Amino acid sequence: MEHIVIIGNGIAGVTAARHIRKISDKKITIISAETDHFFSRTALMYVYMGHMRWRDIEPYESWFWGKNRLELKKGYVEKVDTDNQTLHFKEGGSITYDKLILATGSVTSYYDWEGQDLKGVQGLVSKQDLEDLEKYAPNNKECPRAVIIGGGLIGVEMAEMLRTRNIEVTMLVREDAFWTGVLPKPEAEMISRHIISHGVDLRHNSELDKILADEKGHVRAIVTKTGEEIPCGVVGITTGVKPQISFLKNSKIETDKGILVNRLLETNIKNVYAIGDCAQQREAIGNRPPVEAVWYTGRMMGEALAQTICDKTFEYNPGNWFNSAKFFDIEYQTYGWVFSESRKKEYEAQFHWKCKSDLRCITISYKKESGEFLGINTFGIRMKHEVFDRWLNEKRSVDYVIQNLKQANFDPEFFKNYEKEIQAAYFNQSVTV
Numbered sequence: 001m002e003h004i005v006i007i008g009n010g011i012a013g014v015t016a017a018r019h020i021r022k023i024s025d026k027k028i029t030i031i032s033a034e035t036d037h038f039f040s041r042t043a044l045m046y047v048y049m050g051h052m053r054w055r056d057i058e059p060y061e062s063w064f065w066g067k068n069r070l071e072l073k074k075g076y077v078e079k080v081d082t083d084n085q086t087l088h089f090k091e092g093g094s095i096t097y098d099k100l101i102l103a104t105g106s107v108t109s110y111y112d113w114e115g116q117d118l119k120g121v122q123g124l125v126s127k128q129d130l131e132d133l134e135k136y137a138p139n140n141k142e143c144p145r146a147v148i149i150g151g152g153l154i155g156v157e158m159a160e161m162l163r164t165r166n167i168e169v170t171m172l173v174r175e176d177a178f179w180t181g182v183l184p185k186p187e188a189e190m191i192s193r194h195i196i197s198h199g200v201d202l203r204h205n206s207e208l209d210k211i212l213a214d215e216k217g218h219v220r221a222i223v224t225k226t227g228e229e230i231p232c233g234v235v236g237i238t239t240g241v242k243p244q245i246s247f248l249k250n251s252k253i254e255t256d257k258g259i260l261v262n263r264l265l266e267t268n269i270k271n272v273y274a275i276g277d278c279a280q281q282r283e284a285i286g287n288r289p290p291v292e293a294v295w296y297t298g299r300m301m302g303e304a305l306a307q308t309i310c311d312k313t314f315e316y317n318p319g320n321w322f323n324s325a326k327f328f329d330i331e332y333q334t335y336g337w338v339f340s341e342s343r344k345k346e347y348e349a350q351f352h353w354k355c356k357s358d359l360r361c362i363t364i365s366y367k368k369e370s371g372e373f374l375g376i377n378t379f380g381i382r383m384k385h386e387v388f389d390r391w392l393n394e395k396r397s398v399d400y401v402i403q404n405l406k407q408a409n410f411d412p413e414f415f416k417n418y419e420k421e422i423q424a425a426y427f428n429q430s431v432t433v
Helices: 011-023 041-048 063-067 127-136 152-163 185-197 295-309 385-393 398-403 419-428
Strands: 003-007 027-032 070-074 077-081 086-089 094-096 099-102 106-108 145-149 168-172 200-203 208-213 219-224 229-231 234-237 241-243 259-261 272-274 279-281 322-327 330-336 348-354 361-367 373-379
Touching (some): 011 070, 272 295, 330 385, 373 398
Parallel strands (some): 003 027, 168 200
Antiparallel strands (some): 106 241, 219 229, 330 373
16 A cells, blocks of 8 residues: 655645545555644644633544544654655654655744844744743743744734733834835834734834843843843744755755745655645746745645645646735735835835724735736735635726725624725825835
């Protein structure tokens, strides 16, 4: 019987396993050094905040794995011998495979700061990170203040988590507004104001220089590039993530930032594949980054690869870009492409509307010449994915989108609708940036 081995039990690896099992009787082994079972990584914050228990973020009951003949192995693979199709474990022992799926995910990106290896310096990616945060920031007596380096989605999650335990938070971001590498400036400025309104000491145009230790090897403070010393018990590193591929450095599998794959998710080695955060497309797919550390793309890669593994060749085709997140009280959705100032295309124009409450806004991107709709960012107003996906595929005009926004509104009936205000602002505008 053909043996499929999957390294990684995140959304990509487990989705691949589930879909292979649906259409085949192949032997499947899932290996992970992080946890015994798959869990919802995006829900880690809710365990710390007390909204959920650990078992609540495990999507499947413990009997699920045996019933579906999915063998689980806890262990760290330190060597991949593709010549002999064998994996060697750090703890000792080995396992052979007929086909190997690498779904090892991401790790926190560090940048060689002095003191980054101290106790209390951490990211927020793994179960171990959650356990460390519980250990070093259990309450505001043990940890009166934390400093978060960088912003983005993980940074704001960590800030919200810490604030629920009344821990003071200072957040250092290099830009003059929050996440300006991704968001247009008006949105970034609104999110900055919202983060500050939740008691976060958000420092714009500020960077980390070094991290200072106490006599026990624990962080006691950070020093900024301007020389300011800020006392703290935890330093959250949220400057991004990178593919977890260090264990492949002596293998024959080609890597760059991630594991290089084609549209079939094949590596350069026969019968070896890569999916999820650790995979890097050899050829870009539209405007998408070559490495996509996004939950839903990991799931889609797992579904696509399962077909190929079972001899139904299937190319990975993620379709239109979309994503969603939450900045404290403000929900964020994006469909298509709305670029920040630094990444904005020459042909792109943007229409921006903001509610007087400073809690809701939208930005719509379109082509200057033809008016073709390119994408939308929404903050505080829920929209329907399937509607925008259809409009993008139909290449609708920005005028059409504005006039038909009500079709896309997903908010419950008792929520206020803002379509008329948005339409009035759009059709009354004299200049578009």
